[in-house]
Amino acid sequence: MPAPTLAPAAPVAVSAEVRLAYVLRHFRLAYPGAPAIAIGYAESQPQVEIAEKSGSFFAENNPYPAAPNWREWLGRQVPFFFDNALEKPLLIFDEKRVIISADIISAAFYLLSGWQEYFSIERDRHGRFPYAASVQQKCNFVTLPVVNYYFDVLKTAVEHVARIPLKLRCWGNQQAEFVAFISHDIDNLRSAWKAPARAALQQRKFGLFGKLLWRHLNNTDAWDNLEAVAAQVAQYRAKSTFFILPTTKKAANDTPNADYKLTFDLWQRLQQLKQQGYELAQHGSLGTAIDTNLLDTEWLEKLQAEAQGLRFHYLSWEPRQTPSIIDWVGIRYDTTLCFAEHYGFRHSYCLPFYPFNFNNGLAAEFLEIPLNIMDTTLHHPNYLQLAPAEILPALEPVFAEIKRFGGVASVLWHNENFDPANTQNGPREFHEIMRHLQQQGAAFRTGREIWEEFTAESNL
Numbered sequence: 132m133p134a135p136t137l138a139p140a141a142p143v144a145v146s147a148e149v150r151l152a153y154v155l156r157h158f159r160l161a162y163p164g165a166p167a168i169a170i171g172y173a174e175s176q177p178q179v180e181i182a183e184k185s186g187s188f189f190a191e192n193n194p195y196p197a198a199p200n201w202r203e204w205l206g207r208q209v210p211f212f213f214d215n216a217l218e219k220p221l222l223i224f225d226e227k228r229v230i231i232s233a234d235i236i237s238a239a240f241y242l243l244s245g246w247q248e249y250f251s252i253e254r255d256r257h258g259r260f261p262y263a264a265s266v267q268q269k270c271n272f273v274t275l276p277v278v279n280y281y282f283d284v285l286k287t288a289v290e291h292v293a294r295i296p297l298k299l300r301c302w303g304n305q306q307a308e309f310v311a312f313i314s315h316d317i318d319n320l321r322s323a324w325k326a327p328a329r330a331a332l333q334q335r336k337f338g339l340f341g342k343l344l345w346r347h348l349n350n351t352d353a354w355d356n357l358e359a360v361a362a363q364v365a366q367y368r369a370k371s372t373f374f375i376l377p378t379t380k381k382a383a384n385d386t387p388n389a390d391y392k393l394t395f396d397l398w399q400r401l402q403q404l405k406q407q408g409y410e411l412a413q414h415g416s417l418g419t420a421i422d423t424n425l426l427d428t429e430w431l432e433k434l435q436a437e438a439q440g441l442r443f444h445y446l447s448w449e450p451r452q453t454p455s456i457i458d459w460v461g462i463r464y465d466t467t468l469c470f471a472e473h474y475g476f477r478h479s480y481c482l483p484f485y486p487f488n489f490n491n492g493l494a495a496e497f498l499e500i501p502l503n504i505m506d507t508t509l510h511h512p513n514y515l516q517l518a519p520a521e522i523l524p525a526l527e528p529v530f531a532e533i534k535r536f537g538g539v540a541s542v543l544w545h546n547e548n549f550d551p552a553n554t555q556n557g558p559r560e561f562h563e564i565m566r567h568l569q570q571q572g573a574a575f576r577t578g579r580e581i582w583e584e585f586t587a588e589s590n591l
Contacts, residue, residue, distance in 0.1 A: 137252040140451060142192045143489050147172060150189065150240040153494055157243065157484055158282050160585070161536070162297045165289060172236075178227065179288045184213040184234035194251040195266060196241060200233070205535075209280045210270055212238040222288060229288035235281040242266075242479040243278050244487035245468075248450040257386070257445050258421075262472040273475035274529050279482070279536040299537035300482075303584060307574030309534045312500060312541040312581060313371040313565075314466065315360055316414055316442065319547050320391040323353035354547040357400060361409055363549060363558065367565050369575030373404065374414035374442045377429050382417035388444060389416075410577040412440035413462070420447040420467075423456045430460050439463040440578040442502070442543075446471050454488040454495045462497055464582040466541060469502035472514050475529060477501060481538030483585050498582050503529060504564075505543045510556040519555060523563045534571055539581060542568075 169177035199210035214233035223230040253264035267273035286297045364371045376389040419426035420443045441462045468477050485494040508514045533540045
């Protein structure tokens with residue numbers, strides 16, 4: 132199926148004032164105790180002066196700025212966009228003033244807002260902005276939360292001016308350094324038998340096919356395992372979030388949605404999980420990311436009374452439409468934003484944030500809890516093909532970055548990949564990740580708990 136094509140988006144002029152306000156809002160959410168000192172460009176004569184290097188970029192519709200300069204910060208090589216002053220040190224200190232030689236406000240806005248996605252015409256066959264078209268891939272920094280490094284540069288400048296140290300946020304009463312958000316997209320409950328049955332038919336093993344069909348009709352499917360998933364998460368004194376797909380109707384391109392119906396019995400089982408502290412959330416069916424009425428109908432008819440959160444099926448997201456749709460429906464948080472093709476940081480940030488809505492030039496009302504790791508990404512013919520022993524070593528540096536900046540490690544593990552028959556990205560690999568997060572001191576939270584804690588602090 133060919134990828135859909137988009138017309139180029141018309142320019143949406145985003146002023147320096149808007150960019151500054153958007154970025155500083157998130158800086159102060161990352162460092163809740165930051166003092167109210169003046170930060171800005173030279174004309175405002177601030178205490179922390181940012182070099183203005185963006186030119187006319189934000190008045191045009193180019194998805195990509197000039198290639199970044201690479202500077203060392205916190206022992207990492209960090210890409211700095213809108214920086215043409217490598218001959219100058221990154222920070223120039225005066226007694227009561229600091230000049231930052233790179234335009235980290237414009238660079239942070241560029242990455243955090245998803246500017247490249249809005250203005251790019253590239254989409255894959257599922258209508259998604261592809262990793263291959265991203266600056267993260269082109270410059271090889273998808274596993275580095277670059278905006279958090281920009282904020283650390285700004286923190287250093289603010290500390291010099293204010294003469295007080297700034298601290299990253301801590302999470303909850305445990306005062307945890309970072310949070311782990313474990314979730315499960317419930318796409319399939321009745322399809323574990325299909326792949327072996329198909330293989331039996333191809334090999335003309337009709338007796339085996341008959342046995343598999345009989346077992347399917349008379350026994351519980353191996354993927355009908357919600358309670359078992361919850362029990363495995365509970366081994367770590369954790370609760371997780373179940374994203375429920377509310378329709379069996381296929382998408383317009385014949386891609387499937389759920390293979391199950393929300394029957395009374397299934398609904399009762401879900402309610403029991405909720406009573407045990409697990410969260411129920413909405414898994415928006417294919418098409419809902421670009422259809423306000425369809426998402427609103429699913430939300431109202433199925434889960435509005437139960438759910439605060441959303442993740443779109445197939446990680447569907449159209450930056451020119453989806454933020455407005457989510458706000459219109461009134462969903463509190465979303466956790467879709469991740470590259471399906473690679474783990475890491477799609478918006479180069481490891482904390483929750485408010486997506487920028489280019490349609491009105493404002494931050495969205497819903498909170499985005501970015502997704503970092505999806506099980507399918509790790510081992511799939513269309514994505515990465517990591518061996519089981521390669522998975523945790525590949526992810527450990529990502530978790531280390533999240534811990535460094537007090538962020539959220541968001542891990543999606545589908546219920547079907549708790550099937551013991553999966554020896555590639557199955558239960559063994561899930562438990563290795565969970566043990567590592569526990570050993571690193573992560574506090575486990577549901578999506579709703581993260582939304583409640585984050586928005587409570589942001590409203591102080």
